[in-house]
Each structure stands twice: as structure tokens, then as C-alpha cells.
Amino acid sequence: MSVSDLFKPLSLMHGPAMRNRFMMAPLTNQQSGVDGIASEFDQDWIEQLAQGGYALIQTCATTVEAGGIAFARQLGIHHDDHLPGLSGMASAIRAGGGLSAVQLHHAGHRANPRLGGIPAPASGSTLPGIRALTTEQVERIRDSFIAAARRAELAGFDGVAVHGAFGWILSEFMSPYLNERTDKYGGSIENRSRLTIEVIEGIRRACGPDFQIGWRLSVERYGLRLEELREVTAEIMTRELIDYLDLALWDSAQVVAEGVFRGKSMLSVFTSLDRRGVRLGAAGKIMSAQRATQLLDEGCDFVLIGRAGILQRDFPLQVLANPRYDSPALPVTADYLRRGGLSERFITHMRGWPAFVHPDSV
Numbered sequence: 137m138s139v140s141d142l143f144k145p146l147s148l149m150h151g152p153a154m155r156n157r158f159m160m161a162p163l164t165n166q167q168s169g170v171d172g173i174a175s176e177f178d179q180d181w182i183e184q185l186a187q188g189g190y191a192l193i194q195t196c197a198t199t200v201e202a203g204g205i206a207f208a209r210q211l212g213i214h215h216d217d218h219l220p221g222l223s224g225m226a227s228a229i230r231a232g233g234g235l236s237a238v239q240l241h242h243a244g245h246r247a248n249p250r251l252g253g254i255p256a257p258a259s260g261s262t263l264p265g266i267r268a269l270t271t272e273q274v275e276r277i278r279d280s281f282i283a284a285a286r287r288a289e290l291a292g293f294d295g296v297a298v299h300g301a302f303g304w305i306l307s308e309f310m311s312p313y314l315n316e317r318t319d320k321y322g323g324s325i326e327n328r329s330r331l332t333i334e335v336i337e338g339i340r341r342a343c344g345p346d347f348q349i350g351w352r353l354s355v356e357r358y359g360l361r362l363e364e365l366r367e368v369t370a371e372i373m374t375r376e377l378i379d380y381l382d383l384a385l386w387d388s389a390q391v392v393a394e395g396v397f398r399g400k401s402m403l404s405v406f407t408s409l410d411r412r413g414v415r416l417g418a419a420g421k422i423m424s425a426q427r428a429t430q431l432l433d434e435g436c437d438f439v440l441i442g443r444a445g446i447l448q449r450d451f452p453l454q455v456l457a458n459p460r461y462d463s464p465a466l467p468v469t470a471d472y473l474r475r476g477g478l479s480e481r482f483i484t485h486m487r488g489w490p491a492f493v494h495p496d497s498v
């Protein structure tokens with residue numbers, strides 16, 4: 137494949153096609169109002185991305201319940217009061233010619249009580265003194281994901297991306313280590329994946345025929361088992377329950393360290409599945425035109441751009457203009473980010489990421 141292949145359109149099972157192979161990864165940036173209402177900073181950031189040439193832009197992780205919050209100033213979609221701000225974001229993305237998705241998030245046992253979060257563990261043994269969610273509470277959270285997707289549709293988003301990664305609630309339920317439940321949501325992998333599948337199926341039923349559903353999956357930590365996740369992914373693909381799978385790898389070149397797939401690239405464990413109509417993309421250190429192109433060769437339909445898109449808002453346009461484009465070396469100065477248009481809130485957030493903002497820069 138060549139760099140020009142990154143600019144070929146990609147149809148999705150529902151709704152409009154992606155105009156190219158670049159998707160903006162979800163990026164928490166802690167700049168919303170304390171009530172989760174989108175701020176002028178959220179709007180400004182999205183407007184910058186909207187003009188950047190991406191085929192699809194995901195929002196940051198967005199709370200489906202007030203109690204599911206993980207981060208200060210996290211964007212919310214759990215109340216109708218969030219609709220006007222979200223509509224502004226959706227309109228800006230559409231005006232730039234891209235598709236849009238809200239990333240739906242509930243922090244599960246990692247909800248932060250200092251921010252009004254209510255830790256919601258799958259198991260009673262995860263957090264001292266906090267009981268496992270009852271079956272009814274699990275169903276309520278499932279329904280909150282579905283209600284949030286409806287709100288995303290009302291706000292004018294093309295779809296949602298269901299956050300099933302990084303130990304947050306859906307990933308937590310998938311893990312045999314964090315999920316010791318004995319009800320229909322625990323035990324076998326079929327039961328542990330039930331919450332994810334019910335969320336996805338519920339969204340499909342509640343939203344219109346053009347509404348797009350993505351699912352983000354990670355395989356590292358939290359006691360997750362790669363073989364099981366592959367099985368669940370195979371089922372989701374076979375049943376064509378989603379439009380796209382977003383594989384959240386911290387390094388898209390990651391090699392499997394143990395188990396039956398030891399020595400294989402993590403990506404190949406998933407690209408080797410029969411994906412039917414489902415599209416597959418990966419995130420993780422995609423910082424150059426060359427690496428993005430390689431991932432198409434490795435079987436991805438599209439790529440997700442994270443940090444490279446913070447460094448350069450219009451990464452796809454940069455690649456279009458220069459097939460040898462490479463991101464600036466890290467760390468960068470705060471002033472570099474400021475000049476690019478990043479707000480002080482976002483820069484403060486980025487100071488928390490290792491080796492991103494130069495520690496001496498003010």
C-alpha cells in the first residue's frame with residue numbers, strides 16, 4: 137500500500153462512509169464545565185479537529201451517568217442539559233466534512249468519589265467495604281449507555297463509540313479477575329461479555345438505521361484474557377453488531393508475550409478474524425505517514441490518531457501534503473502546544489502524560 141491508500145473512502149455498515157482512513161482517537165482533555173457541560177474550550181478543540189481532515193472524530197470519554205465519572209471536568213452525556221453543548225460539537229464536525237461519535241464511558245469500580253462518582257464494582261472483593269452492583273444496578277447502567285446513545289443521536293452525532301477498554305466498566309465485567317459475579321453477568325465468558333453485548337444491541341435497537349456503533353477494546357492489564365477477548369470479538373463480528381472495532385493498543389506494533397498467540401503481533405490476533413462487514417482500526421504510536429500506511433498493510437481498515445493529533449491538529453492534511461510526514465519529537469514545550477491552539481486546561485492535562493510536555497517549559 138502507499139500513502140495515497142490512506143485517502144481512499146471506507147464504507148461502514150450504517151450511515152455515511154468514512155472519507156478516508158483517519159479516525160481521531162478519543163482524548164480526555166478535562167476542559168468541560170464541572171457539571172459535564174461542554175465548554176468553549178471543548179468547542180474550540182473540536183472545531184480545530186473538524187478542520188483537520190479526519191474521516192471520523194471521536195469525543196473524549198463522556199459520562200453516561202453522573203456517578204460513573206473518572207476525571208475532573210469530564211464531558212457528560214448523562215443529562216438533557218448536555219445536549220446544546222454536544223450539538224455544537226456535532227455541528228462543527230459535520231461542517232468540517234467528517235463523521236462524529238461520542239465515546240460512551242462509565243468508570244465502574246474506578247469512578248471517583250471526590251468528583252461525585254459512585255464506585256460501581258462488578259465484584260464485592262474489588263474495593264474494601266463496597267458491595268458488588270446488584271443485577272438491577274447493572275441493568276440500569278446498561279440502560280444509561282443506551283439512553284446516552286439516544287442523546288448523542290439527538291445532538292446530531294453520526295454514532296457512538298462504546299468504551300470497552302482500559303478496565304472501565306465494560307472491560308471490568310469482561311475480566312475474570314475483576315468479575316466474580318454469580319448472576320447472568322459473571323462466570324463464563326459468555327456471561328462476562330453480556331453487558332457489552334446488551335449495551336451494543338440496545339443501542340442498535342434504540343437508534344436509527346444510519347446510526348454508527350464503534351467498540352473500543354484493549355487487551356492489556358486488568359486480568360483480561362486475550363484468547364477470550366478474541367472469542368468475543370469473533371462473535372461480535374460474525375453477528376455484525378458494530379460498524380467498527382477500535383483496538384486500543386498503546387503500541388500498534390505490540391507482540392503477544394504469552395499464551396497461544398505468543399510471538400505474534402497483537403494486531404494479527406484480531407486482523408486474522410473474519411470481520412464480515414465490521415471495519416477494524418488500531419491506535420498506538422501512529423506518529424507518521426509511513427507507520428499509518430504500514431498498518432493498512434498489516435490488515436487495518438483505518439488508523440486511530442491520538443498524541444500525533446494533539447501535536448498537529450490536522451495530521452491527515454499534513455500527511456496529504458507530505459507523504460513523508462513525521463510528528464515533532466517529544467517532549468514539546470508548552471508554548472509549542474499553545475501556539476498550535478491548545479487551551480491552558482488541555483496543556484495542564486498533558487503535563488500529566490509521561491514525556492509529552494517538556495518539564496521545564498512554562
Ligand SMILES: Cc1cc2nc3c(=O)[nH]c(=O)nc-3n(C[C@H](O)[C@H](O)[C@H](O)COP(=O)(O)O)c2cc1C
Nearest residue numbers: 161162163164196197384419420421422441442443
Ligand atoms: C491525552 C490523552 C487522553 C486520552 N483519553 C482517552 C479517552 O478519553 N478514551 C480512551 O479510550 N482513550 C484515551 N486515550 C488513549 C488514546 O485514545 C490512544 O488510544 C492512545 O493514546 C494511543 O494512541 P497514540 O499513541 O496515538 O497516542 C487518551 C490518550 C491520551 C494521550
